[in-house]
Amino acid sequence: MDNLNLSVNIGKLKLKNPVMTASGTFGYAREYSEFIDLNRLGAIVVKGISLKPMEGNPPPRICETPCGMLNAIGLQNVGLKNFLKEKLPFLKTLNTKFIVNILGNSISDYVKLSKSLEDSGIEAIELNVSCPNVKKGGISFGTNDKMLAKLISKVRQSAQRITLITKLSPNVSNIPLFAKIAEDSGSDAISLINTIPALAVDIETWKPRLANITGGLSGPAIKPIALRMVWEAAKTVKIPVIGIGGIMNANDAIEFLLAGATAIQVGTGNFVNPCATIDIIDGIESYLKRKSIDDIKNIIGGINGNCTGDNSDN
Amino acid sequence: MDNLNLSVNIGKLKLKNPVMTASGTFGYAREYSEFIDLNRLGAIVVKGISLKPMEGNPPPRICETPCGMLNAIGLQNVGLKNFLKEKLPFLKTLNTKFIVNILGNSISDYVKLSKSLEDSGIEAIELNVSCPNVKKGGISFGTNDKMLAKLISKVRQSAQRITLITKLSPNVSNIPLFAKIAEDSGSDAISLINTIPALAVDIETWKPRLANITGGLSGPAIKPIALRMVWEAAKTVKIPVIGIGGIMNANDAIEFLLAGATAIQVGTGNFVNPCATIDIIDGIESYLKRKSIDDIKNIIGGINGNCTGDNSDN
Amino acid sequence: MSKNFQARVITNSALNSKIYLLEIAPLEETTVPSPGQFYMIQPDSSFDPLLKRPFSYLRKKANRIQFLYAIRGKGTGLMKNFPQGKIINMTGPFGNGYPVHNDNRIPLLIAGGTGIASILSLYCELNKKYLIYGAKTRDELVLIDEIEKSGGEFFICTNDCSYGKKGMVDELLRDFISSHQDIISSVVIYACGPKPMLKSISKIASENNIKGFASLEENMACGFGACLGCAVKTKKGYQRVCKEGTVFPFAEIVW
Amino acid sequence: MSKNFQARVITNSALNSKIYLLEIAPLEETTVPSPGQFYMIQPDSSFDPLLKRPFSYLRKKANRIQFLYAIRGKGTGLMKNFPQGKIINMTGPFGNGYPVHNDNRIPLLIAGGTGIASILSLYCELNKKYLIYGAKTRDELVLIDEIEKSGGEFFICTNDCSYGKKGMVDELLRDFISSHQDIISSVVIYACGPKPMLKSISKIASENNIKGFASLEENMACGFGACLGCAVKTKKGYQRVCKEGTVFPFAEIVW
Numbered sequence A, B: 001m002d003n004l005n006l007s008v009n010i011g012k013l014k015l016k017n018p019v020m021t022a023s024g025t026f027g028y029a030r031e032y033s034e035f036i037d038l039n040r041l042g043a044i045v046v047k048g049i050s051l052k053p054m055e056g057n058p059p060p061r062i063c064e065t066p067c068g069m070l071n072a073i074g075l076q077n078v079g080l081k082n083f084l085k086e087k088l089p090f091l092k093t094l095n096t097k098f099i100v101n102i103l104g105n106s107i108s109d110y111v112k113l114s115k116s117l118e119d120s121g122i123e124a125i126e127l128n129v130s131c132p133n134v135k136k137g138g139i140s141f142g143t144n145d146k147m148l149a150k151l152i153s154k155v156r157q158s159a160q161r162i163t164l165i166t167k168l169s170p171n172v173s174n175i176p177l178f179a180k181i182a183e184d185s186g187s188d189a190i191s192l193i194n195t196i197p198a199l200a201v202d203i204e205t206w207k208p209r210l211a212n213i214t215g216g217l218s219g220p221a222i223k224p225i226a227l228r229m230v231w232e233a234a235k236t237v238k239i240p241v242i243g244i245g246g247i248m249n250a251n252d253a254i255e256f257l258l259a260g261a262t263a264i265q266v267g268t269g270n271f272v273n274p275c276a277t278i279d280i281i282d283g284i285e286s287y288l289k290r291k292s293i294d295d296i297k298n299i300i301g302g303i304n305g306n307c308t309g310d311n312s313d314n
Numbered sequence C, D: 001m002s003k004n005f006q007a008r009v010i011t012n013s014a015l016n017s018k019i020y021l022l023e024i025a026p027l028e029e030t031t032v033p034s035p036g037q038f039y040m041i042q043p044d045s046s047f048d049p050l051l052k053r054p055f056s057y058l059r060k061k062a063n064r065i066q067f068l069y070a071i072r073g074k075g076t077g078l079m080k081n082f083p084q085g086k087i088i089n090m091t092g093p094f095g096n097g098y099p100v101h102n103d104n105r106i107p108l109l110i111a112g113g114t115g116i117a118s119i120l121s122l123y124c125e126l127n128k129k130y131l132i133y134g135a136k137t138r139d140e141l142v143l144i145d146e147i148e149k150s151g152g153e154f155f156i157c158t159n160d161c162s163y164g165k166k167g168m169v170d171e172l173l174r175d176f177i178s179s180h181q182d183i184i185s186s187v188v189i190y191a192c193g194p195k196p197m198l199k200s201i202s203k204i205a206s207e208n209n210i211k212g213f214a215s216l217e218e219n220m221a222c223g224f225g226a227c228l229g230c231a232v233k234t235k236k237g238y239q240r241v242c243k244e245g246t247v248f249p250f251a252e253i254v255w
Ligand SMILES: Cc1cc2nc3c(=O)[nH]c(=O)nc-3n(C[C@H](O)[C@H](O)[C@H](O)COP(=O)(O)OP(=O)(O)OC[C@H]3O[C@@H](n4cnc5c(N)ncnc54)[C@H](O)[C@@H]3O)c2cc1C
Pocket: B064, C038, C049, C053, C054, C055, C056, C057, C068, C069, C070, C071, C072, C073, C074, C075, C076, C077, C114, C117, C118, C216, C217, C218, C219, C220, C246
């Protein structure tokens, strides 16, 4: 058991382990360098980048709900240019993979972003498609099948070498449909889920608890929903699925791997415990040792019985 | 403040207060008669009834998740005939309104059920549309706009006097669309949300925690999602909206009323505390007294500022 | 009549590294439970964990109820920190309890693991009686003194031979049957423990024409028949462990 | 350097019906905090409540940190039950702290309510100093002895006149300005308390050409700059209370 193999592949990216950070919860990585050895991570997904800097929403931007939190940060970010100048150099010093999450309000925004990033030598991008398409009356790209297919195809055409991950919106009736669209349109992988639109009300002031009224729900509360969607998606597509939603510890991560995720992302868990990612890597290792499994790939999709791991001692 | 008015109207039903029980969590009411005075309830919604008895799913049927639970009861119920014979007589002895939740696998199932119930003198039904349409390949009625419109119109035609409540599925991108369809097709009210499809995995046995694999998530975890959907629906339609999802106490109920719900249903909360409904009624009364509001209608939709309650002392 | 009530923790102490004894005093009058019945106990006032947990009562005294519980997960992990004096939320008593026959049948009680709690609630109330009790190791056997004082004849085993006979309760049951052929036709079994054990016992019983009852467990949300979550397959279709059970005749259960 | 660490609860005692004093000892070496910095404290190991809660430190002693906290909701409701010896999870110290000037400026500290914790962390470390401290009622005033011993000149008020002057701290500030005209041009204000109080003080300060700093609060998820949840509007755009703050110059804040 000394050579435990935790490595997984996402498109052309070879990750040393399946534990990644979720966009928007890990800043540009430097924020966590006081707490953990960033080089141990499978990959880092940075805060979503748009073409121009975005200032974000007025406060209050977050509040807590049962086993979860709402956020309406408003996609605040430094913009592409500043990212390349101010944030990228630090990321490049790290001995781990990083993935740039991007967002836009039109297909051309996404195309420009992915092209520039590919030209800057970035290995992988994650498309946040839960953003409104301003040209189409603000309908989210991620909830409209035709718009999503077109978006991904165009990005694929303009950036052919980059590893392209499409991050699915949970706000649809039919996850397999959208997973398939992502695959067919040229994504190398899909990640899910993004936050679920939600509301909390202050019964003393009669005001929503967020200035933006609604926000995205994340944290343990959404884990069972995310797991179901990951399971549905993984049954449908051949490209790797990255599981996200309420992962707080190694047991949660293993649930996602068993449900078919090739890798996972930790979001809200980082706020509660800034060392969560490292604890999860360690915890997955102990689990595999305890189960006498020497390759993480042997547990992926385990609930469907299509894995080769020796699971007989249960 | 001695004559506090808690009464609300749902279609032709006049409820003494806005606190109802959610289908499938209150049996046929008798199960709670040891714990509470059933006559104090605004209304009782009974376990969903199908034309023929249904035996339900194999165990395990439930499991716990963070701030929530999954269930895959499998719509076990005694069927229409036994309901009318064995359960209805007890319900009729109560001095409160009751609503019969119905489910089917085809439009004709729903039509037959609603007609029989109207003929038996039932005042109100709630359509559970989260069931698969077997004729259309198992797509849920509640996630297909055309099927839903047709279903409701047909039921409305066949049972014209009954108060018709459509219970919306949360599993859609666009709640306002489905709320509007329910209104336009003849519903007297809508209720939402039903449970959210979800999954939990046992990492020791590598099996889903439910025999049915997936189940419906309910409880406090889904409250923020439910609140957002209720708020969106209430802004869209003129018919009353009944809020459901994670209501455990009076504060939760008031959040829903402020978000635009005319009444609320308590589901999972009844399991945790069988007296939850009564505690909620008492809690709403205390809240109104504390806020010097003499009519519950003055807080409904309060977060949009379109209520007349005196809210100035906050 | 079942109730939703509050209770004060009187004692909450470890019997060994895994098993605790909890004694509570209801703050209001409650129904006296009968052997085999259970209560739902809320581990925490937060929503995580959310649901109350089911526990058989072990003993009842004047306005006091005792429970025996093993530390398993979140809920019992919190329960072990209940300080003396804490006010907790409970509901109960629930379940049909063990049917007790006022005739000359001879009760043979069989307990595996924490099933001993439910079984002892009955054992104390019987006169002529036999008990078979098994656990994994000596460490997990509890209340042996109590059993000794109760006056029946008893047989104890541990899987690892650290106390009593080595093996499982089903082996002791076979031994009992061979050595008590004279009375075996009058024997009626009451069993509580892990499902595989109950299945095996019910098989042995049926092979030997012995009637018996098993108290089953299932995940529970309510405990009082409302959620239909605790269904088990029986020859009469799905039945609720919390309402038609927890105690079912061996012959009715579809294993 | 900020850390994620565990700490043992040394004491946790009520100063009055709402306000508690918590003393903890980190289980590992941690950075010594500077005045105005804060820590995130996890109220419970369950996921409800989920997030850690921010609290300014009040005092630091050899490997001990003290906090003052008011019972507000779920999290602080659980914290008040922290038993002595409990191991809790924390992160910190965070925030930029109060800028302290090594020149002849005269610090005037202003605290409202539990803002006194943050303010006292600075007060103890200063020599010549003034303090204005207000609370709703006498009951909510805490650590008066401590303040008396600290050697500065202080003014106390309560809204209901139950102790000290009647009124709000901003009235005391106006009084202070009129009665200390000789030194007022050297005064620099440090304030912590409810937002309306800070707004009013900053207005008075600006009218009188007094420079000053306010320590702000916002809902926080992380405490260390990662979530962007704690943004406040400033003349430089949105800034993070936990990172660029908590302490901002009056002139920078957009109220
Ligand atoms: C009628 C009945 C009577 C019982 N009497 C006793 C008793 O006297 N003493 C005793 O120690 N235990 C008893 N149990 C089992 C006890 O209810 C569970 O051990 C307890 O609910 C576990 O809670 P947890 O939060 O610690 O575990 P969880 O964190 O919820 O789960 C840990 C493990 O326990 C299992 N589990 C969880 N909930 C239940 C449940 N409701 N029923 C069965 N297994 C569960 C899970 O599948 C999981 O493997 C009884 C169960 C039933 C149904």
